[in-house]
Amino acid sequence: MAIRSNLRKYGMFYLMMLPGFLILLVNNYLPMAGIVIAFKSMTYQHSNILLNFVDSEWVGLENFKYLFKTSDAWIITRNTLLYNSLFIVLNLIIPVIFAIMLNELRSKFLARFHQSIIFLPYILSWIVVSYLVYGLLHDKNGFVNTTILPAFGVDPVQWYFKVEAWPYIMPLVNTVKNVGYYMVIYMAAIIGIDDEYYEAATIDGANKWQQIMKITIPLLIPVMIIMTLLQIGRIFYADFGLFYQVPKESGPLFPVTNVIDTYVYRTFIAMGDSGLSSAAGLYQSTVGFILVFLSNWFVRRIDKDSALF
Amino acid sequence: MEAPVERAPSKPVNSLSPVGDWTIKIIFFIYSALCIFPILLLVMVSLSNESDVIVHGYKFIPTKIDLSAYKFVFSDWESIARAYGVSAFVTVVGTALSLIVMALYAYPISRPDFPQRKFFTFFVFFTMLFNGGLVPWYLIYVRFLHLKDSIWSLILPLVMSAFFVLIIRTFFSTTIPAAIIESAKIDGAGEMRIFFRIVLPLSTPVLATVALFSTLNYWNDWFLSLVFITTEKNYSLQYVMYKTLTNIQYLTQHSDAIAHIGGATKFPSETVRMAMAVVGIGPIIFAYPFFQKYFVKGLTVGAVKG
Numbered sequence: 001m002a003i004r005s006n007l008r009k010y011g012m013f014y015l016m017m018l019p020g021f022l023i024l025l026v027n028n029y030l031p032m033a034g035i036v037i038a039f040k041s042m043t044y045q046h047s048n049i050l051l052n053f054v055d056s057e058w059v060g061l062e063n064f065k066y067l068f069k070t071s072d073a074w075i076i077t078r079n080t081l082l083y084n085s086l087f088i089v090l091n092l093i094i095p096v097i098f099a100i101m102l103n104e105l106r107s108k109f110l111a112r113f114h115q116s117i118i119f120l121p122y123i124l125s126w127i128v129v130s131y132l133v134y135g136l137l138h139d140k141n142g143f144v145n146t147t148i149l150p151a152f153g154v155d156p157v158q159w160y161f162k163v164e165a166w167p168y169i170m171p172l173v174n175t176v177k178n179v180g181y182y183m184v185i186y187m188a189a190i191i192g193i194d195d196e197y198y199e200a201a202t203i204d205g206a207n208k209w210q211q212i213m214k215i216t217i218p219l220l221i222p223v224m225i226i227m228t229l230l231q232i233g234r235i236f237y238a239d240f241g242l243f244y245q246v247p248k249e250s251g252p253l254f255p256v257t258n259v260i261d262t263y264v265y266r267t268f269i270a271m272g273d274s275g276l277s278s279a280a281g282l283y284q285s286t287v288g289f290i291l292v293f294l295s296n297w298f299v300r301r302i303d304k305d306s307a308l309f
Numbered sequence: 310m311e312a313p314v315e316r317a318p319s320k321p322v323n324s325l326s327p328v329g330d331w332t333i334k335i336i337f338f339i340y341s342a343l344c345i346f347p348i349l350l351l352v353m354v355s356l357s358n359e360s361d362v363i364v365h366g367y368k369f370i371p372t373k374i375d376l377s378a379y380k381f382v383f384s385d386w387e388s389i390a391r392a393y394g395v396s397a398f399v400t401v402v403g404t405a406l407s408l409i410v411m412a413l414y415a416y417p418i419s420r421p422d423f424p425q426r427k428f429f430t431f432f433v434f435f436t437m438l439f440n441g442g443l444v445p446w447y448l449i450y451v452r453f454l455h456l457k458d459s460i461w462s463l464i465l466p467l468v469m470s471a472f473f474v475l476i477i478r479t480f481f482s483t484t485i486p487a488a489i490i491e492s493a494k495i496d497g498a499g500e501m502r503i504f505f506r507i508v509l510p511l512s513t514p515v516l517a518t519v520a521l522f523s524t525l526n527y528w529n530d531w532f533l534s535l536v537f538i539t540t541e542k543n544y545s546l547q548y549v550m551y552k553t554l555t556n557i558q559y560l561t562q563h564s565d566a567i568a569h570i571g572g573a574t575k576f577p578s579e580t581v582r583m584a585m586a587v588v589g590i591g592p593i594i595f596a597y598p599f600f601q602k603y604f605v606k607g608l609t610v611g612a613v614k615g
Contacts, residue, residue: 012500013417017429020414023469026449028436034445049452101333104325116601117341125529127551131586132347135367141579143350146366184608202323264443274444281442289439
């Protein structure tokens with residue numbers, strides 16, 4: 001009875017939600033149920049996945065044992081965590097400095113102009129960015145090797161084979177691409193600060209530096225904490241585009257450019273090992289899930305309204 | 310009176326000293342120049358002469374302007390036009406579909422009188438916290454929906470974004486007065502009618518923002534092509550650019566284009582690669598000045614959630 005009256009009253013609501021519901025079911029929830037294939041040795045004789053699933057043999061933790069026996073598991077975990085930690089620090093410091101400086105520019109026209117340019121890399125695809133990096137780093141023709149290094153009398157470098165260089169190149173590329181995004185967020189927060197604080201400070205004779213250190217930055221701290229914690233929640237997920245496109249899949253660079261996401265992709269699509277790949281995927285989802293929970297718990301303690309849930 | 314100032318600062322007493330102002334100006338000019346430089350370099354190389362590039366490498370100022378790379382790219386204009394077509398179709402259909410499906414889902418969960426709203430909110434929200442990973446997701450699309458190499462595999466995965474659904478939901482519940490919906494109901498309007506006639510027209514700011522970001526997501530996507538697409542007729546623009554960068558031979562496969570310039574040895578691979586990139590980047594760069602301020606506005610909308 002209750003169900004029938006609910007349906008009569010809200011039937012239209014269920015109808016409205018149906019397309020979105022079905023897409024979520026197929027695109028998100030069926031794959032979630034599919035994580036069990038990490039505990040199977042999958043074979044693909046049928047064209048239907050359900051039949052393949054039933055036909056395949058349970059292997060327990062074999063896939064995981066195999067994954068963690070290789071040195072890859074350690075390397076991809078280390079790379080993912082270290083790069084993301086570095087990105088989080090850079091995405092905090094540089095955008096805050098940029099936002100404060102841009103806000104101080106006397107000419108608002110120039111401020112808008114620079115903001116547009118700094119934001120531009122954010123909307124370019126990783127394919128485009130990898131072209132731009134290629135134009136600079138190509139070993140024979142790249143601008144760095146043909147123009148910049150000769151100017152300093154340095155020999156050309158084979159960048160796409162130079163393992164030591166990439167722990168610097170990756171953070172640089174990532175920062176240039178994302179600094180505009182975070183800068184805009186911090187600028188919005190700065191604009192929201194009440195002018196009266198600065199007026200009072202000026203009357204008391206505080207100089208610009210003191211105002212920045214004693215007013216602007218302390219008032220930005222809540223936003224800084226939230227932005228940082230949101231990124232910490234995603235620290236186990238690498239930016240696939242950055243790590244797959246920018247190093248152009250150069251094999252010698254894998255020790256410093258292979259991350260969990262690229263590993264999952266390569267073991268599955270290139271090597272066709274769905275067991276190993278899904279084990280790595282489940283490892284990522286599970287640890288990622290725990291980290292989101294922990295970081296959200298911290299966000300809630302600081303500012304309830306900014307918490308994800 | 311003093312000399313006229315360029316602009317009336319809101320806080321003249323508190324504005325930065327000229328030295329500080331100039332320091333910041335110089336820092337930003339250098340940074341902005343560094344941002345723009347790689348893009349201009351690409352354009353310059355695409356306009357260069359191939360033998361100049363082979364001898365001197367990628368130079369910022371070409372010794373002479375040579376359009377042969379573009380001539381080559383456009384001698385095979387059908388495949389570029391098709392790639393543009395695929396990208397445009399995926400972007401337009403995807404964004405429209407995504408917007409309507411997400412708004413339809415967001416409306417019921419924004420209504421406080423809907424008893425199941427908590428469950429359906431959680432149902433969409435949970436997808437932000439946990440996912441099944443690449444393998445099961447791929448198998449569902451390929452061996453359950455059988456969408457391998459279908460243009461719909463480029464559209465469907467990006468239709469529902471939990472984050473956007475929650476933003477639209479919050480906008481509905483905070484900006485649309487409950488009294489308006491109530492009075493429409495008293496006047497006998499059904500939920501569909503209320504949604505299309507009242508809720509949607511009042512929500513253009515949030516819908517425009519979501520549409521803009523959705524457009525960008527579809528236009529810039531190459532991952533779905535990388536995973537699902539196998540035949541050339543379904544290549545999107547980004548994917549053609551990717552193929553060109555990883556393997557310049559990809560372009561030489563079009564034998565009539567090669568014959569057109571007189572054999573594979575005359576193929577200006579370096580400049581053609583960059584010309585292809587310019588052809589691909591073009592629309593974004595031209596559209597950017599017009600949409601830039603909406604992106605910036607949209608980011609601050611993204612900060613609102615509930």
